[in-house]
Amino acid sequence: MKFICLTLLLVSGITDSRSEEFEVVGPADPVFAVAGEDVILPCFIKPNISVVDMRVEWFRLDQKDSVHLYEDHEDRDTEQIQSYRGRTKLIHQELQRGNTSLKLSTVRVSDEGRYKCFIQSKSWSDDATVDVRVEAVGRPPVITVDGFDRSGGLHLQCESEGWYPEPDLEWLDSEGVSLSSETTETHRNTDRFSVKHTITVYDSNDKIHCRVKLRHHMLETLINTTNNMFISWRTSVILISVFVVLIVIAGILIVVFSHKHRAHDQLQKAHDQLHDGKSRIQHGEYFSIFQQ
Template sequence: MALMLTLVLSLLELGSGQWQVLGPYKPVGALVGEDTVFSCFLSPATNAEAMEVRFFKERFSTVVHLYKDGEDQKYLQVPAYRGRTVLVKDFMADGHVSLVLKNITLSDAGLYGCWFNSQTYDREAIWELKVSALGSTPVISVMGYGDGGIQLLCQSSGWFPKPTVKWKGPKGQVLSSGYKTNSDRNNLFNVETSFTIQENTGNVSCAIQLVEHSQAVESSVWIRESFFKPSSWRLPSILLGILCFGLFVGVTGMIVVYLSMSRGKISAELDWRRKHGTAEWREARKHAVEVTLDPDTAHPQLYVSDLKSVIFKEAPQDVSYTEKRFKRKCVVASQGFQTGQHYWEVDVGHNESWCLGVCQDNVHRWEEDLDLSPIRGYWVLRRREEHDYFTLDPHRVTVVPGIHPTRVGVFLDCERRIISFFSVNDQSLIYTMDYPLEGTLRPYILPQTYKENELTPIFIPSLSQE
């Protein structure tokens, strides 16, 4: 009965030349850090240029944006929205306005309204803004051997609301979905999940997803088959335990067997890398080229010396800003490659954090927060802290070098469209990735930018002189 009365009143108002305000017909979804748009319009279309238009949150007095007397009245905004709103007035003569709300935060979630007032008549529309936060790219760590397999740990932070987490096999099949979460002081959820691989499964992925979003944030780790091959140490260790000890010592012997198996599996993996990687590295090194850094591309806090060395310093240099210079704290080479085969080495020393590889010449150099992924035109190997080596291919792939390399070889094969990273220290292959896109690629370096007093320069040695 009430609904019928409302409809009748609306028809009477429209019949008398009045209008209604129509806003978003369903909740508006937005991600933390992004912008969103609220659109409201009058039906039937009515010129709103001389009207007062107010966007508010929860209460009429909480002004998000106010348009009055033909101007934006920014001084009446509540402080939380100052400098974050833009009213689009291009179609105001037709009664259509849009409000851009920038840099969404969790606290922006709630009910919003738009109110139109023609001095003789006013109406409003109400809708809900739902805010979500996509967390960090999952970090997969190999914890070791236990429970009859390889133990993996996946961690990510900064999610809202609570996400779902799944371990997936190489064909996308779900392996496990158990996980735990905790919230930080900003009410964002941190996620942690573990999984034990009992047999060879190739690529294993950790996928984290919000229910409202179809796209998952995913990382993967490649578990080579050799990890699961029986070690040649197994039988001698068992026989030694049985022959030399009694029951108690026999139990101790079984522990030795278990440790030997683990050590044998790791040794088998490293032996495979050395055997195959050394041959590839030697072949790649035949294509050594001279690479020099371009100071005009370096961030002001990166100091380039002799076109070969780069180091980060807190005090920025006084440099000219051009289209070539990166906003991210990185530098690229003067040389660019489109065809042929090219190999160079980068001496990273004992710095705990670095990133190197290649990037397309036309990457967005003034955008600092983009992921260094193939989707953005970057094919790079990264090290963060002591044991965290990874690349984006395009999802996060954790790699485990045999040793911590102090010199890394980069091989760009433009004919086969591949990029390989080598540990020069033990002449082993670290990882190979494809690049399907055409265009010029330039050597890329992002040095460590913290612990300044402990930093050492990263430099590109001249291989022709060695």
């Protein structure tokens, strides 16, 4: 009889243990979040049993403290990473359905990383990893005209800042054909990137697009290269050329005038010296006659 009771208890214990077995499931692909917005980090258990009485912990693989901890039917933040306080939330109503997804509010670039969703019952535990990628959308690109070259090409500069990760910047003509940038600059300030590219165009009446993009976001600005721009350039070149010619002519006149003035001064000086010599000779003859 005792043997039968012991066997029943053992079988009952094994059955209860197996009834608590579950699998924690996370997303197969990275979760993309936008800086400044909210994001849901998915995590579920299979079968969809209640986890109200279990321990649910979210943490980062590169840090030891919790991102969020649920234990003994309440959220605990005593060991929560300071930068996450007030920004994480579990939907308690969803815990009954085995949904332990975490809501992260006001996403920051520093939130990017790998997270682990860990669920533990009295006799079983499992976890899943969630890869979070953060994108920060910068300011719309600004195109400025940076002058002309000697052959009449129009220099254009496109600049945009506030992006993460480093964005791609490309120039396109009105037909959507990519144009090669001549110079490229990239700078990183704290956790954001700024980009600046330049290009030279020779066609008037064309629409030139500057496009800055990440994987899921894109901003674009265009400029119309009108005939007036190139006419203004030609007018400027003509005016500058005339101005240079006038300066050269003025320089030549100044040199000629200076040379004539110097020659006149030398001639006047020689004439004065000759006059002084004659005066001395006449004065000497008069003095000799007076002595006699």
